Amino acid sequence: MQQEVRNRKRKDLIFALAGLFSLVFAICTLLVLVLDLWTTGFGRIDYNFLTSFPSRFPAKAGILSAWVGSLCVMLVTAFVAIPIGIAAGVYLEEYAPKNWLTTIIELNITNLAGIPSITFGLMALGLFVYKLQLGQSILTAGLTLALLILPIIIVTTRESIRAIPGTIREAAYAMGASKWQMIQHHLLPYSAGGIITGVIISLSRAIGETAPLITIGALTFIAFLPTSPILHEAPFISFQWLKDSFTVLPIQMFNWVSRPQAEFHVNAAATGLILLLLTLVMNGIAIAIRYRFRKKIKW
Amino acid sequence: MVEVNPNLQLRAEVKNLSFSYSTEKKVLNSVSMPIYDTKVTALIGPSGCGKTTLLRCFNRMHDLYKVKEYQGEITLYPEQMNILSKDIDPIEVRMRIGMVFQKPNPFPKTIFENVVYGLRVRGVKKTSFIQERCEKALQQAGLWDEVKDRLNSSAQMLSGGQQQRLCIARALATEPEVLLLDEPTSALDPISTAHVEELIIELKKDVTIVIVTHNLHQAARVSDYTAFMYLGDLIEYGPTTKIFTNPADKRTESYITGRFG
Ligand SMILES: Nc1ncnc2c1ncn2[C@@H]1O[C@H](COP(=O)(O)OP(=O)(O)O)[C@@H](O)[C@H]1O
Ligand SMILES: [Mg+2]
Numbered sequence: 001m002q003q004e005v006r007n008r009k010r011k012d013l014i015f016a017l018a019g020l021f022s023l024v025f026a027i028c029t030l031l032v033l034v035l036d037l038w039t040t041g042f043g044r045i046d047y048n049f050l051t052s053f054p055s056r057f058p059a060k061a062g063i064l065s066a067w068v069g070s071l072c073v074m075l076v077t078a079f080v081a082i083p084i085g086i087a088a089g090v091y092l093e094e095y096a097p098k099n100w101l102t103t104i105i106e107l108n109i110t111n112l113a114g115i116p117s118i119t120f121g122l123m124a125l126g127l128f129v130y131k132l133q134l135g136q137s138i139l140t141a142g143l144t145l146a147l148l149i150l151p152i153i154i155v156t157t158r159e160s161i162r163a164i165p166g167t168i169r170e171a172a173y174a175m176g177a178s179k180w181q182m183i184q185h186h187l188l189p190y191s192a193g194g195i196i197t198g199v200i201i202s203l204s205r206a207i208g209e210t211a212p213l214i215t216i217g218a219l220t221f222i223a224f225l226p227t228s229p230i231l232h233e234a235p236f237i238s239f240q241w242l243k244d245s246f247t248v249l250p251i252q253m254f255n256w257v258s259r260p261q262a263e264f265h266v267n268a269a270a271t272g273l274i275l276l277l278l279t280l281v282m283n284g285i286a287i288a289i290r291y292r293f294r295k296k297i298k299w
Numbered sequence: 300m301v302e303v304n305p306n307l308q309l310r311a312e313v314k315n316l317s318f319s320y321s322t323e324k325k326v327l328n329s330v331s332m333p334i335y336d337t338k339v340t341a342l343i344g345p346s347g348c349g350k351t352t353l354l355r356c357f358n359r360m361h362d363l364y365k366v367k368e369y370q371g372e373i374t375l376y377p378e379q380m381n382i383l384s385k386d387i388d389p390i391e392v393r394m395r396i397g398m399v400f401q402k403p404n405p406f407p408k409t410i411f412e413n414v415v416y417g418l419r420v421r422g423v424k425k426t427s428f429i430q431e432r433c434e435k436a437l438q439q440a441g442l443w444d445e446v447k448d449r450l451n452s453s454a455q456m457l458s459g460g461q462q463q464r465l466c467i468a469r470a471l472a473t474e475p476e477v478l479l480l481d482e483p484t485s486a487l488d489p490i491s492t493a494h495v496e497e498l499i500i501e502l503k504k505d506v507t508i509v510i511v512t513h514n515l516h517q518a519a520r521v522s523d524y525t526a527f528m529y530l531g532d533l534i535e536y537g538p539t540t541k542i543f544t545n546p547a548d549k550r551t552e553s554y555i556t557g558r559f560g
Contacts, residue, residue: 098365167404173363175417175469176394185419190407297407298455 037276041269049270053223054252058263063271065222066252069138070207072226072241073248076142077149077206082199085150089157089195090183113151120148121215129216136217138226139242144212149202156198160191165299193293197286204282208275210250220255222247249275301332301536308336309376310477310507311357316371316383318352318361326352328531329371334477336376339499339508341522341539343515345559348528350511351401354479357382357509358396359389375476394421397470398479402486403462405454405469410446413454413465417473432472439505440468441498460491467498471506478502480510484517496521515555519543527551 052062092109096102124144128134134143164187172182188195226241247255249271256268303309311334318327326349334340342350352361359382361367369383375395382392397417405413412419414433423429433450437443442464446457454465463483470478480499484492499508499521512518518525518539525542527535527550535542535551546552553559 165404167400167402168406170360170363170400171404171406171466171469172416174358174360174393174398174400175420176390176473177420178390181420185416186406296453 034276037269037273040266041271041273044266044270045274049267054221054255055223058261058267061256061264061267063249063252063274065225066247066249066271067274068225069222069246070248072138072246073141073145073213074203074207076139076242077145078199078203080143081146081149081153081202084146085153085199086157086195088150089154090161090187092154093158093161094179094183094187109151109154113155116211117148117209118211118215120144121212123147124212124216135243136219136245137243138246140216141213141218141246141248142242144216145206145209148209148212149206152202152205153195153198156202157191157195160194160198161187163194163299164190190297193290193297197290200282200286200289204279204286207248207278207282208250210248210254213248213251214254218251219245219247220251249278301533303333304335307333307338310334310336311376311382312372312374313353313356314372314374316353316356316369316373318349318356318367318369320352320367326531327356330528330531330533331371332526332533332536334507334509335524336507337503337505338523339503339510339521340524340526341518342509342511342526342528343513343518343554344528344534345554346513349531350528351481353528354398354481354509354511357477357479358393358398359383360398362389394473395475396477396479397473397475399463399466399470399481399483401482403459403466405457405462405465407453407455409451410454410457410465411450414468414472416469421473436468436472439471439498439502440464441494441501442468458491460487460494463487463491463495464498467495471502475506477507477509480508482511482513485513492517515543515557527554529554 049062050067051064052060053065054063055061092102092106096105121144124140124147128140128143129136134140168186168190169182172186177185222245226244226246227238229238229241230236231238253268253271253275256264256271259265303312313330313332313334316327316330317325319325330353332340342353344350355361356369356373361369371383372381373383374380375382375392380387382396406416408416411433414436415429418429418432434443434447437446442461445461446465449456454462457465463486467478467483484495487495496517499510502508503523510518510522522539525537525539526533527542527546527548529550535546535548537547542551543555546555
């Protein structure tokens, strides 16, 4: 009897140790990666690095066109993916009839979230670049990444809505609310925390995507900025920038890594560090938002 | 067959109402009963006999879930409209018939926004009117003194009993013709329960109440008429005093004397 208990306890201990070891291993690997980037790249980050175009001379080169490009592409992505993703999620959860067609669509959306991103690049090349003639532009890149993160936004929207108890819906309906009133007054506000978190996390994924953008033909060397969206004469606003070619942070980094000179590798590390910090900050904001909403609304 | 007392004003009348969630089993079996104006009608019976199901027919809650067939009628007086008719929009019915649920379910909004939600839904804009109604409903629900200084704090800060009275205030703010209460005190402590019971007796001056209760003493204390249900059938309906002192049916008698349930 005692022997038996001791045996079981030993197994318990072995498992706990194995788990601890895996955890330490994972965290150490991550730390080493970050530290390596930090020691190599941090010293290179200064005002000039952020405000210079890429150059043949590593010491003069900067990431101005890359971060502006990333920003523009993310703007398009967010502008397209957020409304469509939320609307699709709400539709699937609240309006879609529960039949086999809906089930197939739901299954496929979940599958889409797991498809290699380069596949989206190929599809975008065929559809946006060749068929719709949108060019190898910021618009094409934004749309491609929007497609890539759309499934994530749809899925998180649905999950956040589903977390709202049925009793709350019934309470709203019992007060005479229409379906849209119920969605507008209750479902969307109460699920906003989860939805915003999902949106930020998906954008932080999109900002690091490289493969699909290379596939649609993003350039690796861009020494100009997109056209300004503000004009000095009527109509004062221009969308020409959507049609401009572009580069983004991870592509710039990729370009520098593939150069033979070690100085360019330092530039790459600095860019990588900035990208990493951006992602961390975005995820941090997401966690903060989720925490605030959790505190505000308890079911 | 239940006889309608011609000396009393009808507010609603259930006529041969049958209902089932699936095709196999009928949950309500041709139920007929009157609901008198400004009286409290209690629905009693053992768990699973269909009390909640019957109550949720009155505000067409079943319409929220897969297509359900109501057979029979619930006629709403004075205009004698069949609220179960397919031509009547459930929203129209819910605007006139309020409901309070078994578990308090305030919205995670401010106390004020909870109470005036029905007015918001109806598109009422006038601030003075909304505030007036808010105060009146909270007074009626006996909650005004406790919350008047913190109308803008979250409803989730309130205790369970206060939350349930808030839900009652929310239902009252739109001045419904009928108020449906589904075991409104089953999740509350004895003090809050007493509070809510006083409230019901107070409220029946203005509004017709149908209350489902598992607690026989509660039915005896607050209701004027009682309907005893068993396995989806309405076994007996009558004045509460008669049901509790001199029931006509054997099953009613054994239920109220606590032999089953
Ligand atoms: N949503 C539902 N779907 C299927 N069956 C249900 C549902 N709700 C209740 N029932 C069944 O209907 C019967 C009556 O339930 P209910 O009206 O909730 O009883 P009561 O309120 O008297 O306890 C029970 O047999 C219950 O299992
Ligand atoms: Mg019930």
